[in-house]
Amino acid sequence: MKPIQVGLLGIGTVGSGTFNVLKRNQEEIRRRAGRGIEITMVADLDTARAQSIVGPDVRVVNDARAVIANPEIDIVIELIGGYGIARSLVLEAIAAGKHVVTANKALLAVHGTEIFAAASAKGVMVAFEAAVAGGIPIIKALREGLTANSIQWIAGIINGTTNFILSEMRDKGLDFAVVLKEAQRLGYAEADPTFDIEGVDAAHKVTLMSAIAFGIPVQFDKAHVEGITQLGATDIKYAEQLGYRIKLLGITKRTTEGIELRVHPSLVPAKRLIANVEGAMNAVVVNGDAVGTTLYYGKGAGSEPTASAVIADLVDITRLHTADPHHRVPHLAFQPDALSDVAVLPMSEVVTSYYLRLRVADQAGVLAKVTGLLAGAGISIDAVLQREADEVSGEGGTSTDLIILTHDTREGTMNDALAQLQNLPTVLAPIVRIRKEELN
Numbered sequence: 001m002k003p004i005q006v007g008l009l010g011i012g013t014v015g016s017g018t019f020n021v022l023k024r025n026q027e028e029i030r031r032r033a034g035r036g037i038e039i040t041m042v043a044d045l046d047t048a049r050a051q052s053i054v055g056p057d058v059r060v061v062n063d064a065r066a067v068i069a070n071p072e073i074d075i076v077i078e079l080i081g082g083y084g085i086a087r088s089l090v091l092e093a094i095a096a097g098k099h100v101v102t103a104n105k106a107l108l109a110v111h112g113t114e115i116f117a118a119a120s121a122k123g124v125m126v127a128f129e130a131a132v133a134g135g136i137p138i139i140k141a142l143r144e145g146l147t148a149n150s151i152q153w154i155a156g157i158i159n160g161t162t163n164f165i166l167s168e169m170r171d172k173g174l175d176f177a178v179v180l181k182e183a184q185r186l187g188y189a190e191a192d193p194t195f196d197i198e199g200v201d202a203a204h205k206v207t208l209m210s211a212i213a214f215g216i217p218v219q220f221d222k223a224h225v226e227g228i229t230q231l232g233a234t235d236i237k238y239a240e241q242l243g244y245r246i247k248l249l250g251i252t253k254r255t256t257e258g259i260e261l262r263v264h265p266s267l268v269p270a271k272r273l274i275a276n277v278e279g280a281m282n283a284v285v286v287n288g289d290a291v292g293t294t295l296y297y298g299k300g301a302g303s304e305p306t307a308s309a310v311i312a313d314l315v316d317i318t319r320l321h322t323a324d325p326h327h328r329v330p331h332l333a334f335q336p337d338a339l340s341d342v343a344v345l346p347m348s349e350v351v352t353s354y355y356l357r358l359r360v361a362d363q364a365g366v367l368a369k370v371t372g373l374l375a376g377a378g379i380s381i382d383a384v385l386q387r388e389a390d391e392v393s394g395e396g397g398t399s400t401d402l403i404i405l406t407h408d409t410r411e412g413t414m415n416d417a418l419a420q421l422q423n424l425p426t427v428l429a430p431i432v433r434i435r436k437e438e439l440n
């Protein structure tokens, strides 16, 4: 089957990430989707910059309507932003029978009812994973993974810019304006950054989550919206002293009286996982009656993290347009005829860093011997900790614990080195080895 053709409207921060990731991972994405996915036409007001991003093979125009009018194009990605031209273009794309993928939470939170109705009438999809918490697949989790549940509440850090500002102000004592500038430079902030700092962007996102969680229309106008501009450094400090962190939360909750829909700064106990979500990272806590509390964490903004969500939507739509649309989601995520025979590594080939604890005789030269042996095996040491001598060993001398952290090492190399270390007469007990993962 020939690749599905995609038209991209707006190739700024998210658009360029989408183009680049789709190109870089095209083979893997084709194996998942069951069909290639290609951006064949791009519209942007700055055609020269757009052409320099996509290269000479992709057609670039400055009129988005020319993309929508192209009969070869099945899916239109809207990454222009805002409620104005974006609304017209999305509605026109739907009217032309194209599926739409968008990251535009402002548009959907305000005009979602109209847009979803038009799409349903026309039998096309409007997919918006990128619109809420960027790269975190929270829409998919709410819509598909948690369908068994009566969702009770959702609370999320869903604006990277404000979380970045709050974190930097607290940790580095930096000024609000300085940090906001940095967030803009990094591509996190909205075109109008007051949307970020006044809580509007978070309210757009929680409005969409609320609709999906509770099966209600999107109604941004009912949301209570407070940002972080009134928040003083003093309150951040006092909250800290009381064991709390202040986070800008988007909250939606089912109550017997109705649905709560609100964004405001909140004190959160410092020991909660969500209180430790720092910088531009996002996190969403969802409570369902069956599953209990679940947490979703990751990058909620930025070029490629957001592109990750845009492309996931493209794959979902493309799977509807493959030879076998009944098997939309393959059992193993990749199409059965596209499975790979790449080998599973034997454990000896796995590379990790290590924590080693050796019970050694407290004698001159032991440390040098141990580290020398590791160096000889090509194992690089990250840190060494020698405890004070504390125990009388068998021969009447004292013994001590020697703790060593290593840098990345092949497991086989470590096994050989440990066997040699274990044979040293000054190593008095079986060596404890725990693998270390940074998970960052």
Ligand SMILES: NC(=O)c1ccc[n+]([C@@H]2O[C@H](COP(=O)([O-])OP(=O)(O)OC[C@H]3O[C@@H](n4cnc5c(N)ncnc54)[C@H](O)[C@@H]3O)[C@@H](O)[C@H]2O)c1
Pocket: 009, 010, 011, 012, 013, 014, 015, 043, 044, 045, 046, 062, 063, 064, 078, 079, 080, 081, 082, 085, 103, 104, 105, 106, 130, 131, 134, 187, 188, 189, 190, 191, 300, 301, 302, 303, 306
């Ligand atoms: N930046 C992020 O981290 C992020 C994350 C999630 C969602 N979003 C959303 O994604 C959308 C795009 O954001 P962005 O950060 O990539 O914005 P951006 O300003 O970097 O890019 C927008 C692009 O659209 C082009 N454009 C403007 N008007 C146009 C028109 N009439 N026709 C064609 N092109 C036009 C601009 O020239 C620009 O290249 C917004 O809805 C935003 O809210 C952004």
Ligand SMILES: N[C@@H](CCO)C(=O)O
Pocket: 131, 133, 134, 158, 159, 160, 161, 162, 188, 189, 190, 196, 201, 300, 301, 302
């Ligand atoms: N301005 C948004 C971008 C992601 O939607 C943020 O800071 O989180």
Ligand code: NA
Pocket: 129, 130, 131, 132, 133, 134, 135, 136, 137, 138, 139, 309
């Ligand atoms: Na998302």
